[in-house]
Amino acid sequence: MKNTADITVLGAGSYGTALAISLASNGHRTLLWGHDPESIENLKRDRANEAFLPGISLPDLLIPEADLATALAASNNILVVVPSHVFGMVLSQAKPLLREDSRIVWATKGLEPETGRLLQEVAGDVLGDKYPLAVLSGPTFAKELAAGMPTAISVAGTDDGFTQDLVELLHSPKRLRVYANDDFIGLQLGGAVKNVIAISAGMSDGIGFGANARTALITRGLVELSRLGEAIGAQASTFMGMAGLGDLVLTCTDNQSRNRRFGLALGRGQGVEEAQKEIGQVVEGYRNTKEVYALAKRLGVEMPITEQVYRVLYEGGTPHEAAVTLLAREKKSETQDNE
Numbered sequence: 073m074k075n076t077a078d079i080t081v082l083g084a085g086s087y088g089t090a091l092a093i094s095l096a097s098n099g100h101r102t103l104l105w106g107h108d109p110e111s112i113e114n115l116k117r118d119r120a121n122e123a124f125l126p127g128i129s130l131p132d133l134l135i136p137e138a139d140l141a142t143a144l145a146a147s148n149n150i151l152v153v154v155p156s157h158v159f160g161m162v163l164s165q166a167k168p169l170l171r172e173d174s175r176i177v178w179a180t181k182g183l184e185p186e187t188g189r190l191l192q193e194v195a196g197d198v199l200g201d202k203y204p205l206a207v208l209s210g211p212t213f214a215k216e217l218a219a220g221m222p223t224a225i226s227v228a229g230t231d232d233g234f235t236q237d238l239v240e241l242l243h244s245p246k247r248l249r250v251y252a253n254d255d256f257i258g259l260q261l262g263g264a265v266k267n268v269i270a271i272s273a274g275m276s277d278g279i280g281f282g283a284n285a286r287t288a289l290i291t292r293g294l295v296e297l298s299r300l301g302e303a304i305g306a307q308a309s310t311f312m313g314m315a316g317l318g319d320l321v322l323t324c325t326d327n328q329s330r331n332r333r334f335g336l337a338l339g340r341g342q343g344v345e346e347a348q349k350e351i352g353q354v355v356e357g358y359r360n361t362k363e364v365y366a367l368a369k370r371l372g373v374e375m376p377i378t379e380q381v382y383r384v385l386y387e388g389g390t391p392h393e394a395a396v397t398l399l400a401r402e403k404k405s406e407t408q409d410n411e
């Protein structure tokens with residue numbers, strides 16, 4: 073089948089729209105599918121996504137589309153940007169409508185709810201192994217990307233040709249630097265774990281702790297991510313890159329991060345539900361904490377920060393208690409691993 077678009081993006085929230093804007097700004101005809109026909113009508117009418125990215129115009133080459141079959145027929149390149157808790161469901165909806173030559177990439181950051189599986193396993197389970205798969209991961213706030221501010225990101229997948237094509241589609245010498253990476257597992261894990269650590273950094277700042285505490289959480293959070301990564305077959309060097317250190321620093325230090333803002337609200341004494349409602353967009357770390365915690369337990373990997381965030385979110389612990397517990401842990405050597 074011939075392409076009538078260069079790429080189709082599934083998910084018209086803040087990041088799906090931002091990536092579609094970026095792709096269309098590169099001169100690629102880009103279809104943006106959203107599941108709510110009324111929102112898609114608004115995009116067509118306003119030539120902007122006022123609900124998620126107010127004030128940012130959609131380039132002419134970005135075509136909002138409400139019909140999933142039309143969206144999936146238009147291109148063999150499919151970029152999925154929906155929250156992790158609906159990722160499997162959206163792929164299941166898409167499956168009967170996919171082309172034989174479809175290639176699937178996602179920018180979703182998280183693990184599958186309940187199972188804690190990487191999204192590559194979810195995709196494999198739903199779609200089988202005939203489609204090339206890839207992931208985009210790294211420090212990329214939607215609003216800055218959509219506004220054309222300089223950004224860097226990584227991409228990895230099962231098929232080098234697809235990875236390279238994604239680099240070509242996304243890379244812009246003026247706005248977006250795209251690094252090819254060969255660690256598919258590491259890129260996915262980094263995007264999930266940073267959500268949890270960003271909540272911890274937010275909690276710390278919400279309590280009123282300072283730069284020292286925040287930086288300690290980022291640094292030890294990186295250790296936790298690296299330990300878990302090693303246990304599931306990721307490459308250690310990945311976590312010194314965009315999807316590890318890069319995304320940790322971004323989301324732990326800037327209030328554009330919804331995970332950090334969620335943690336800030338908790339640290340200031342708000343309840344979990346109230347804090348989520350106030351943010352009004354997906355807070356991946358809320359669910360991801362449960363999955364990352366369960367995965368770490370299953371594999372016997374020590375992740376004390378993650379454990380404390382879990383206690384606050386799911387067991388009624390307070391951010392203060394979490395901080396006290398972390399500080400009171402037994403003395404150890406910084407380089408001692410998994411003890």
Ligand SMILES: NC(=O)C1=CN([C@@H]2O[C@H](COP(=O)(O)OP(=O)(O)OC[C@H]3O[C@@H](n4cnc5c(N)ncnc54)[C@H](OP(=O)(O)O)[C@@H]3O)[C@@H](O)[C@H]2O)C=CC1
Pocket residue numbers: 083084085086087088106107108111124153154155156158161162179180181182212213214215352353354356
């Ligand atoms: N925003 C950012 O800066 C970044 C986000 N990401 C990741 O991108 C993913 C998406 O996040 P983001 O766009 O920010 O989230 P938003 O909350 O901004 O938007 C989520 C979008 O998903 C839609 N959606 C919800 N359920 C379904 C469904 N069943 N089928 C189709 N669409 C659905 C929502 O539609 P509706 O509003 O109608 O519910 C909404 O348009 C997350 O995993 C996030 O971690 C990664 C990097 C940066």
Ligand SMILES: O=C(CO)COP(=O)(O)O
Pocket residue numbers: 181210211212213267270319322323328329330331332354355356
């Ligand atoms: O993943 C992100 C930036 O890389 C977005 O972070 P939040 O989901 O915390 O807003």
